[in-house]
Amino acid sequence: MQLALWTYEGPPHIGAMRIATAMQGVHYVLHAPQGDTYADLLFTMIERRDRRPPVTYTTFQARDLGGDTAGLFRDAVLEAHERFRPQAMLVGSSCTAELIQDDPGGLAKTLGLPIPVVPLELPAYQRKENWGAAETFYQLVRACAGPHVPKPGTGRAPRAEGRAPSCNILGATALGFRHRDDLLEVRKLLLALGVEIRVVAPWGATPADLAQLGEADFNVVLYPEIAGQAAAWLRRSFGQPATTVVPIGTGATRDFVQEVARLAGLPATLAEEALRAPWYARSVDSTYLTGKRVFIFGDATHAIAAARVAAEEMGFEVVGLGSYSREFGREMRAAAALHGVEALITDDYLEVEARIAALQPELVLGTQMERHVAKRLGIPCAVISAPVHVQDFPARHSPQMGIEGANVLFDSWVHPLMMGLEEHLLGMFREDFEFNDAAQPSHLGAPSQSGREAAPAAQPMPVPAAETPHSAAGAPLLAWVPDAEKELRKIPFFVRGKARRNTEKFAQERGIGTITVETLYDAKAHFSR
Amino acid sequence: MSLAPAPAAGCADAPVLRERGQREVFCGLTGIVWLHRKIQDAFFLVVGSRTCAHLLQSAAGVMIFAEPRFATAIIDERDLAGLADCNAELDRVVTRLLERRPDIKLLFLVGSCPSEVIKLDLSRAAQRLSARFMPEVRVLNYSGSGIETTFTQGEDACLAALVPEMPAEPGAARSLLVVGALAEVVEDQFLRLFAALGVGPVRFLPARRAAELPAVGPGTRFLLAQPFLGDTARALEARGAVRIPAPFPLGVEGTMAWLGAAAQVWGTAHRLAEATAAPAGRARAALARIRESLDGRSIFFFPDSQLEIPLARFLARELGMRLTEVGTPYLHRAHLAEELAMLPGNATLSEGQHVERQLDRCRALRPDLTVCGLGLANPLEAEGLATKWSIELVFTPIQGFDQAADLAGLFARPLARRARLKV
Numbered sequence: 001m002q003l004a005l006w007t008y009e010g011p012p013h014i015g016a017m018r019i020a021t022a023m024q025g026v027h028y029v030l031h032a033p034q035g036d037t038y039a040d041l042l043f044t045m046i047e048r049r050d051r052r053p054p055v056t057y058t059t060f061q062a063r064d065l066g067g068d069t070a071g072l073f074r075d076a077v078l079e080a081h082e083r084f085r086p087q088a089m090l091v092g093s094s095c096t097a098e099l100i101q102d103d104p105g106g107l108a109k110t111l112g113l114p115i116p117v118v119p120l121e122l123p124a125y126q127r128k129e130n131w132g133a134a135e136t137f138y139q140l141v142r143a144c145a146g147p148h149v150p151k152p153g154t155g156r157a158p159r160a161e162g163r164a165p166s167c168n169i170l171g172a173t174a175l176g177f178r179h180r181d182d183l184l185e186v187r188k189l190l191l192a193l194g195v196e197i198r199v200v201a202p203w204g205a206t207p208a209d210l211a212q213l214g215e216a217d218f219n220v221v222l223y224p225e226i227a228g229q230a231a232a233w234l235r236r237s238f239g240q241p242a243t244t245v246v247p248i249g250t251g252a253t254r255d256f257v258q259e260v261a262r263l264a265g266l267p268a269t270l271a272e273e274a275l276r277a278p279w280y281a282r283s284v285d286s287t288y289l290t291g292k293r294v295f296i297f298g299d300a301t302h303a304i305a306a307a308r309v310a311a312e313e314m315g316f317e318v319v320g321l322g323s324y325s326r327e328f329g330r331e332m333r334a335a336a337a338l339h340g341v342e343a344l345i346t347d348d349y350l351e352v353e354a355r356i357a358a359l360q361p362e363l364v365l366g367t368q369m370e371r372h373v374a375k376r377l378g379i380p381c382a383v384i385s386a387p388v389h390v391q392d393f394p395a396r397h398s399p400q401m402g403i404e405g406a407n408v409l410f411d412s413w414v415h416p417l418m419m420g421l422e423e424h425l426l427g428m429f430r431e432d433f434e435f436n437d438a439a440q441p442s443h444l445g446a447p448s449q450s451g452r453e454a455a456p457a458a459q460p461m462p463v464p465a466a467e468t469p470h471s472a473a474g475a476p477l478l479a480w481v482p483d484a485e486k487e488l489r490k491i492p493f494f495v496r497g498k499a500r501r502n503t504e505k506f507a508q509e510r511g512i513g514t515i516t517v518e519t520l521y522d523a524k525a526h527f528s529r
Numbered sequence: 530m531s532l533a534p535a536p537a538a539g540c541a542d543a544p545v546l547r548e549r550g551q552r553e554v555f556c557g558l559t560g561i562v563w564l565h566r567k568i569q570d571a572f573f574l575v576v577g578s579r580t581c582a583h584l585l586q587s588a589a590g591v592m593i594f595a596e597p598r599f600a601t602a603i604i605d606e607r608d609l610a611g612l613a614d615c616n617a618e619l620d621r622v623v624t625r626l627l628e629r630r631p632d633i634k635l636l637f638l639v640g641s642c643p644s645e646v647i648k649l650d651l652s653r654a655a656q657r658l659s660a661r662f663m664p665e666v667r668v669l670n671y672s673g674s675g676i677e678t679t680f681t682q683g684e685d686a687c688l689a690a691l692v693p694e695m696p697a698e699p700g701a702a703r704s705l706l707v708v709g710a711l712a713e714v715v716e717d718q719f720l721r722l723f724a725a726l727g728v729g730p731v732r733f734l735p736a737r738r739a740a741e742l743p744a745v746g747p748g749t750r751f752l753l754a755q756p757f758l759g760d761t762a763r764a765l766e767a768r769g770a771v772r773i774p775a776p777f778p779l780g781v782e783g784t785m786a787w788l789g790a791a792a793q794v795w796g797t798a799h800r801l802a803e804a805t806a807a808p809a810g811r812a813r814a815a816l817a818r819i820r821e822s823l824d825g826r827s828i829f830f831f832p833d834s835q836l837e838i839p840l841a842r843f844l845a846r847e848l849g850m851r852l853t854e855v856g857t858p859y860l861h862r863a864h865l866a867e868e869l870a871m872l873p874g875n876a877t878l879s880e881g882q883h884v885e886r887q888l889d890r891c892r893a894l895r896p897d898l899t900v901c902g903l904g905l906a907n908p909l910e911a912e913g914l915a916t917k918w919s920i921e922l923v924f925t926p927i928q929g930f931d932q933a934a935d936l937a938g939l940f941a942r943p944l945a946r947r948a949r950l951k952v
């Protein structure tokens with residue numbers, strides 16, 4: 001048993017639902033107890049879908065268990081077929097039905113439906129959501145395209161004369177992080193190259209579309225977690241090569257275009273006029289991003305891609321890299337080694353939290369979970385991977401992939417840091433005479449001057465003890481000689497508070513009671529080490 | 530007070546459409562999401578699958594990060610290999626949990642579908658662990674599985690598990706027990722009203738802390754604050770307590786009758802009008818303003834929480850809504866007798882669900898407002914039907930006079946929103 005509060009992934013049948021919901025003309029009959037319909041609201045609420053997922057649940061109850069749950073299942077399949085008239089059906093068990101061993105595949109087969117019925121074996125006590133999605137997609141692809149696999153030894157027919165090279169785009173699902181917009185971006189990249197797009201699947205595809213997968217020259221795999229298994233089968237069965245680069249970030253997008261061009265036998269062309277991220281990263285305003293320590297966690301694809309962008313395109317230092325995708329442990333470790341860190345492969349959020357707390361990064365890139373951890377620890381954070389909440393299914397175009405994806409990454413990662421800098425400055429201003437809580441905005445006029453620095457300059461300068469922060473705590477009194485106070489006021493106002501604090505701390509630690517100009521500069525030298 | 534019998538009221542003998550098929554409802558585990566907020570030193574450990582953990586996470590939304598007092602012990606394949614091993618694993622998980630959370634005084638082992646199907650005996654596990662951790666921690670168990678419980682029935686199962694733990698009331702001293710988790714603000718309002726009525730002492734089940742369980746005995750009279758507490762009522766009756774029949778405290782009328790039923794038992798019914806004059810007057814005035822937007826509008830209830838019938842009664846009688854179908858996951862005839870008698874006779878009652886057929890009926894009726902779960906709400910909105918998502922009715926304080934207008938507002942808002950949006 002594993003004690004769990006948060007799970008990065010749902011059970012595998014949720015993965016199957018993501019495939020069924022992404023497609024058209026597919027219906028999933030899930031042998032499941034009452035209550036498992038909760039999963040519908042992931043799609044209707046988080047992704048804001050305007051229709052119910054194409055899933056029928058048998059919703060058996062305790063009183064059914066002694067009787068004929070198999071009969072219940074058969075009836076549900078017949079009724080779902082009658083009502084929804086799908087082109088293909090998925091049948092399977094959720095975790096509880098797995099225990100009562102009704103064999104949905106066998107039961108459905110005896111019904112003799114006139115459509116392909118794909119039985120799903122999704123071991124709910126071993127595997128998780130992404131595995132379930134990959135397995136479901138693979139089984140569907142096999143069931144639909146399998147009959148069209150050329151006989152062994154016949155090889156691929158050469159492309160017809162004058163016909164453009166073509167590809168399928170594989171992997172986009174329902175409830176996928178930015179899948180909708182990634183697809184648009186990748187389409188743009190492929191069309192610019194002159195590659196014809198045949199089937200996009202599972203997103204929007206029908207079983208009839210899947211049957212034609214073998215006709216394309218190669219496959220574009222957007223999310224290896226989901227489409228890797230199906231793409232491997234297509235390679236074996238139809239001799240279709242698949243892309244290996246996921247175009248997240250400027251560098252990866254360029255590499256992806258190179259790879260596709262090579263697979264298609266076309267010259268690489270990438271229209272970069274809308275690409276702003278590299279210039280933004282080079283502009284002087286971004287200098288302060290240099291060497292920012294960043295911790296990255298998510299699914300393997302997004303985490304690995306983010307690490308490259310962070311290091312090569314933002315100038316950050318990757319201090320931690322990890323993933324909950326155990327299936328991609330090898331890839332994760334290899335990527336982590338590139339950045340000189342050890343990969344954290346876990347699905348226990350407490351371990352992730354402990355690592356973040358230990359590393360104290362300046363930015364966290366992660367899932368919804370890391371967002372909350374970072375919030376608790378007061379560290380800026382941006383979301384780069386599922387699981388995500390409703391706000392990360394935005395109305396606006398917001399891809400992670402391609403040219404616009406690179407722009408989006410720059411904005412969404414820098415944004416929390418800007419917020420961080422802003423907060424930092426505001427924290428300093430709070431002690432400044434112009435920005436303290438009691439000070440009136442200057443545009444309202446100033447009937448009563450506030451703040452000690454607005455007092456007549458000729459006043460004797462030793463600061464009243466009551467105004468130094470530590471004197472209240474019983475620390476020895478500190479006095480600023482007038483010259484030192486004057487010198488302090490030459491320091492720009494937004495760092496003056498910090499300079500005052502540091503100087504007084506320095507003096508206190510050394511038992512200096514009177515702060516002179518010398519003390520001020522000694523302290524500055526001390527703290528600027 | 531307007532307890533005048535409404536015309537055409539009375540569904541007491543109305544036929545009920547009983548249906549079986551796919552049910553689009555939550556399981557009882559969901560009750561944990563509000564129960565753990567209520568009993569402040571209790572922890573709820575679900576023994577189940579990754580699906581159970583995923584459900585709680587989805588239902589709890591962002592609440593899951595505020596040091597919540599619930600978690601799932603996820604059964605894996607090693608546990609399925611042999612039951613003895615499973616018990617040892619559970620003990621290990623519980624020990625680790627209690628070491629980490631020494632503030633926990635009451636631990637619920639909550640059964641799920643997988644734990645029920647593999648017949649993991651959680652009641653024996655609770656006894657075993659109680660023996661080990663008493664007196665610091667008491668360990669109890671109940672089932673929140675989908676195969677046995679629907680949504681709010683999880684609270685019923687939890688409270689029923691608490692009843693045997695309640696201390697015995699010495700002698701036959703009379704006390705009032707209000708049963709069902711209520712928001713604290715609502716509890717406090719009721720306390721003031723009961724004090725004005727001279728009804729008391731008043732206690733609540735569940736109490737805010739595990740150690741403060743109210744006493745129960747033959748002198749105990751109890752009022753159900755929620756309609757889904759069949760097992761809890763039976764357990765209380767087994768300990769000698771007597772239920773006070775009453776409608777549920779929703780709306781001015783329901784609250785008045787609910788308070789009045791207790792006052793009747795205490796012989797202080799003559800004080801009802803005076804004691805409730807101010808809050809009931811406020812509530813009536815507030816309701817009158819909202820009535821304008823709901824009067825004459827039709828409403829359809831999908832089954833969810835068992836609150837549907839009292840809500841329909843309130844909306845029909847106090848706000849003039851026209852009932853079409855009122856669905857409930859389970860209809861407890863005895864506990865709802867007063868409600869059914871007040872319900873307009875033209876409502877179709879349905880118990881259980883065949884969601885596809887019910888959707889067909891809903892589409893054919895095209896009600897002005899449909900009360901349903903979040904799995905159906907957006908799809909129905911996309912079909913042009915205004916909806917009110919039902920879960921909010923369980924999380925929001927809706928009982929009592931001062932919440933009556935808030936409750937009405939929950940139904941008026943989706944219609945007001947539809948009227949405002951121009952694109």
